[in-house]
Amino acid sequence: KQEVTQIPAALSVPEGENLVLNCSFTDSAIYNLQWFRQDPGKGLTSLLLIQSSQREQTSGRLNASLDKSSGRSTLYIAASQPGDSATYLCAVESGGYQKVTFGTGTKLQVIP
Amino acid sequence: SAVISQKPSRDICQRGTSLTIQCQVDSQVTMMFWYRQQPGQSLTLIATANQGSEATYESGFVIDKFPISRPNLTFSTLTVSNMSPEDSSIYLCSVLPVSNTGELFFGEGSRLTVL
Numbered sequence: 001k002q003e004v005t006q007i008p009a010a011l012s013v014p015e016g017e018n019l020v021l022n023c024s025f026t027d028s029a030i031y032n033l034q035w036f037r038q039d040p041g042k043g044l045t046s047l048l049l050i051q052s053s054q055r056e057q058t059s060g061r062l063n064a065s066l067d068k069s070s071g072r073s074t075l076y077i078a079a080s081q082p083g084d085s086a087t088y089l090c091a092v093e094s095g096g097y098q099k100v101t102f103g104t105g106t107k108l109q110v111i112p
Numbered sequence: 113s114a115v116i117s118q119k120p121s122r123d124i125c126q127r128g129t130s131l132t133i134q135c136q137v138d139s140q141v142t143m144m145f146w147y148r149q150q151p152g153q154s155l156t157l158i159a160t161a162n163q164g165s166e167a168t169y170e171s172g173f174v175i176d177k178f179p180i181s182r183p184n185l186t187f188s189t190l191t192v193s194n195m196s197p198e199d200s201s202i203y204l205c206s207v208l209p210v211s212n213t214g215e216l217f218f219g220e221g222s223r224l225t226v227l
Protein backbone atom coordinates (compact mmCIF):
# COMPACT_ATOMS: atom_id res chain seq x y z
CA LYS A 1 0.00 0.00 0.00
CA GLN A 2 1.42 3.35 -1.04
CA GLU A 3 2.05 5.83 1.75
CA VAL A 4 2.90 9.47 1.10
CA THR A 5 4.50 11.66 3.74
CA GLN A 6 5.19 15.37 3.67
CA ILE A 7 7.62 17.01 6.03
CA PRO A 8 7.44 19.50 7.59
CA ALA A 9 3.73 19.74 8.34
CA ALA A 10 4.06 23.50 8.66
CA LEU A 11 6.65 26.04 7.62
CA SER A 12 6.98 29.77 8.20
CA VAL A 13 9.50 31.82 6.24
CA PRO A 14 10.20 35.51 5.62
CA GLU A 15 9.33 36.94 2.23
CA GLY A 16 12.02 36.54 -0.41
CA GLU A 17 13.46 33.34 0.98
CA ASN A 18 13.98 30.28 -1.22
CA LEU A 19 12.44 27.16 0.25
CA VAL A 20 12.06 23.42 -0.30
CA LEU A 21 9.08 21.24 0.47
CA ASN A 22 9.53 17.50 0.73
CA CYS A 23 7.40 14.55 -0.30
CA SER A 24 8.29 10.92 0.36
CA PHE A 25 6.55 7.80 -0.90
CA THR A 26 7.04 4.15 0.01
CA ASP A 27 6.40 2.40 -3.32
CA SER A 28 8.77 3.59 -6.04
CA ALA A 29 6.71 2.00 -8.85
CA ILE A 30 4.82 5.18 -9.66
CA TYR A 31 3.23 6.48 -12.84
CA ASN A 32 3.52 10.14 -11.93
CA LEU A 33 3.65 12.64 -9.08
CA GLN A 34 1.69 15.85 -8.92
CA TRP A 35 2.06 18.93 -6.72
CA PHE A 36 -0.97 21.02 -5.73
CA ARG A 37 -1.65 24.08 -3.66
CA GLN A 38 -4.77 24.48 -1.59
CA ASP A 39 -5.97 27.77 -0.17
CA PRO A 40 -8.03 27.59 3.04
CA GLY A 41 -11.46 26.10 2.45
CA LYS A 42 -10.86 25.84 -1.29
CA GLY A 43 -10.17 23.23 -3.91
CA LEU A 44 -6.80 22.14 -5.25
CA THR A 45 -4.82 23.99 -7.90
CA SER A 46 -2.46 21.89 -9.98
CA LEU A 47 1.10 23.23 -9.93
CA LEU A 48 3.30 20.63 -11.59
CA LEU A 49 3.03 17.09 -12.87
CA ILE A 50 6.13 14.90 -13.15
CA GLN A 51 5.88 11.70 -15.15
CA SER A 52 7.78 8.67 -13.87
CA SER A 53 10.31 9.03 -16.72
CA GLN A 54 11.11 12.64 -15.84
CA ARG A 55 13.52 14.04 -13.28
CA GLU A 56 12.09 17.53 -12.89
CA GLN A 57 9.53 20.07 -14.05
CA THR A 58 9.59 23.84 -13.86
CA SER A 59 6.92 26.49 -13.90
CA GLY A 60 7.89 30.07 -13.14
CA ARG A 61 9.37 30.22 -9.63
CA LEU A 62 8.51 26.58 -8.99
CA ASN A 63 10.72 23.60 -9.65
CA ALA A 64 9.78 20.04 -8.77
CA SER A 65 12.20 17.15 -8.82
CA LEU A 66 11.60 13.42 -8.67
CA ASP A 67 13.91 10.66 -7.48
CA LYS A 68 11.98 7.42 -7.80
CA SER A 69 14.75 5.21 -6.49
CA SER A 70 14.82 7.00 -3.16
CA GLY A 71 11.07 7.61 -3.12
CA ARG A 72 11.36 11.37 -2.91
CA SER A 73 10.17 14.53 -4.57
CA THR A 74 10.95 18.12 -3.69
CA LEU A 75 9.14 21.32 -4.58
CA TYR A 76 11.48 24.30 -4.71
CA ILE A 77 9.93 27.77 -4.46
CA ALA A 78 12.22 30.64 -5.34
CA ALA A 79 11.90 34.14 -3.92
CA SER A 80 8.82 33.35 -1.86
CA GLN A 81 5.97 35.85 -1.67
CA PRO A 82 3.06 36.27 0.77
CA GLY A 83 0.75 35.05 -2.01
CA ASP A 84 2.51 31.70 -1.86
CA SER A 85 0.98 31.09 1.57
CA ALA A 86 -1.15 27.96 1.25
CA THR A 87 -1.07 24.24 1.92
CA TYR A 88 0.99 22.29 -0.58
CA LEU A 89 0.02 18.70 -1.32
CA CYS A 90 1.80 16.04 -3.31
CA ALA A 91 -0.09 13.15 -4.89
CA VAL A 92 1.31 9.93 -6.30
CA GLU A 93 -0.34 7.72 -8.91
CA SER A 94 0.68 4.10 -8.45
CA GLY A 95 -0.59 0.57 -7.91
CA GLY A 96 -3.18 0.67 -10.67
CA TYR A 97 -4.70 3.02 -13.15
CA GLN A 98 -5.67 6.31 -11.54
CA LYS A 99 -4.90 5.03 -8.04
CA VAL A 100 -3.82 8.31 -6.47
CA THR A 101 -2.53 8.69 -2.93
CA PHE A 102 -2.29 12.14 -1.38
CA GLY A 103 0.16 13.33 1.22
CA THR A 104 -1.00 15.19 4.32
CA GLY A 105 0.41 18.47 3.09
CA THR A 106 2.77 21.23 4.19
CA LYS A 107 1.17 24.44 5.38
CA LEU A 108 3.34 27.32 4.23
CA GLN A 109 3.21 30.82 5.62
CA VAL A 110 5.29 33.54 3.97
CA ILE A 111 5.67 36.53 6.27
CA PRO A 112 5.88 39.99 4.65
CA SER B 113 -6.77 21.81 -18.61
CA ALA B 114 -10.37 21.83 -17.43
CA VAL B 115 -12.57 24.35 -15.64
CA ILE B 116 -14.73 22.71 -13.02
CA SER B 117 -17.76 24.26 -11.35
CA GLN B 118 -19.10 22.81 -8.13
CA LYS B 119 -22.38 23.68 -6.45
CA PRO B 120 -23.06 24.44 -3.68
CA SER B 121 -19.79 25.96 -2.53
CA ARG B 122 -20.91 25.52 1.07
CA ASP B 123 -23.95 24.50 3.03
CA ILE B 124 -25.11 23.92 6.57
CA CYS B 125 -27.40 20.94 6.95
CA GLN B 126 -29.39 19.24 9.66
CA ARG B 127 -28.67 15.73 10.84
CA GLY B 128 -30.64 13.09 8.94
CA THR B 129 -31.10 15.10 5.75
CA SER B 130 -29.44 14.58 2.35
CA LEU B 131 -27.58 16.98 0.09
CA THR B 132 -26.67 16.68 -3.58
CA ILE B 133 -23.48 18.28 -4.88
CA GLN B 134 -23.13 19.04 -8.57
CA CYS B 135 -19.97 19.04 -10.68
CA GLN B 136 -19.95 20.56 -14.15
CA VAL B 137 -16.90 20.55 -16.44
CA ASP B 138 -16.39 22.90 -19.38
CA SER B 139 -15.12 20.12 -21.66
CA GLN B 140 -15.42 16.39 -22.07
CA VAL B 141 -13.26 14.39 -19.71
CA THR B 142 -12.33 10.74 -19.55
CA MET B 143 -12.78 10.26 -15.83
CA MET B 144 -14.48 12.01 -12.93
CA PHE B 145 -13.79 11.38 -9.27
CA TRP B 146 -15.23 12.41 -5.93
CA TYR B 147 -12.97 13.02 -2.95
CA ARG B 148 -13.61 13.85 0.68
CA GLN B 149 -11.36 15.99 2.85
CA GLN B 150 -12.20 15.85 6.52
CA PRO B 151 -11.09 18.74 8.74
CA GLY B 152 -7.31 18.86 9.03
CA GLN B 153 -6.90 15.75 6.87
CA SER B 154 -5.73 14.97 3.38
CA LEU B 155 -7.92 13.79 0.53
CA THR B 156 -9.61 10.41 0.41
CA LEU B 157 -11.13 9.03 -2.77
CA ILE B 158 -14.82 8.19 -2.39
CA ALA B 159 -15.54 6.82 -5.85
CA THR B 160 -14.96 7.04 -9.57
CA ALA B 161 -18.03 8.29 -11.42
CA ASN B 162 -18.61 6.17 -14.51
CA GLN B 163 -20.59 7.60 -17.40
CA GLY B 164 -23.81 5.71 -17.90
CA SER B 165 -23.14 3.07 -15.28
CA GLU B 166 -22.78 2.61 -11.54
CA ALA B 167 -19.90 4.35 -9.80
CA THR B 168 -16.89 2.41 -8.52
CA TYR B 169 -16.59 2.89 -4.77
CA GLU B 170 -13.46 2.71 -2.64
CA SER B 171 -13.22 0.63 0.48
CA GLY B 172 -15.26 2.16 3.28
CA PHE B 173 -17.70 3.99 1.01
CA VAL B 174 -21.05 2.56 -0.11
CA ILE B 175 -23.63 3.53 -2.69
CA ASP B 176 -26.46 3.86 -0.18
CA LYS B 177 -24.58 6.56 1.68
CA PHE B 178 -22.96 8.29 -1.31
CA PRO B 179 -25.05 7.74 -4.45
CA ILE B 180 -23.36 9.12 -7.54
CA SER B 181 -24.66 9.86 -10.99
CA ARG B 182 -22.86 10.71 -14.21
CA PRO B 183 -25.39 11.06 -17.00
CA ASN B 184 -22.90 12.43 -19.54
CA LEU B 185 -19.21 13.21 -20.09
CA THR B 186 -19.26 16.62 -18.41
CA PHE B 187 -21.59 16.35 -15.40
CA SER B 188 -21.77 14.36 -12.19
CA THR B 189 -23.55 14.53 -8.85
CA LEU B 190 -22.68 13.22 -5.42
CA THR B 191 -25.37 12.86 -2.78
CA VAL B 192 -24.49 12.62 0.89
CA SER B 193 -27.40 10.74 2.44
CA ASN B 194 -28.76 10.65 5.98
CA MET B 195 -26.07 13.04 7.14
CA SER B 196 -24.43 13.04 10.55
CA PRO B 197 -21.89 15.49 12.01
CA GLU B 198 -19.14 13.06 10.95
CA ASP B 199 -19.98 13.88 7.33
CA SER B 200 -18.85 17.47 7.83
CA SER B 201 -16.08 17.78 5.23
CA ILE B 202 -15.04 19.39 2.01
CA TYR B 203 -16.22 17.31 -0.94
CA LEU B 204 -14.19 17.72 -4.10
CA CYS B 205 -14.86 16.82 -7.71
CA SER B 206 -11.80 15.92 -9.78
CA VAL B 207 -11.40 15.18 -13.47
CA LEU B 208 -8.93 13.64 -15.85
CA PRO B 209 -9.12 15.49 -19.20
CA VAL B 210 -9.17 13.68 -22.51
CA SER B 211 -5.50 14.60 -23.03
CA ASN B 212 -4.91 11.96 -20.36
CA THR B 213 -1.44 13.06 -19.28
CA GLY B 214 -2.34 11.91 -15.80
CA GLU B 215 -2.78 15.46 -14.53
CA LEU B 216 -5.80 15.81 -12.27
CA PHE B 217 -7.87 18.97 -11.99
CA PHE B 218 -10.13 19.87 -9.10
CA GLY B 219 -13.19 21.95 -8.50
CA GLU B 220 -13.37 24.56 -5.76
CA GLY B 221 -14.95 22.08 -3.39
CA SER B 222 -18.19 22.01 -1.43
CA ARG B 223 -17.80 22.66 2.29
CA LEU B 224 -20.49 20.81 4.17
CA THR B 225 -21.31 21.37 7.84
CA VAL B 226 -23.78 19.03 9.52
CA LEU B 227 -25.34 20.15 12.79
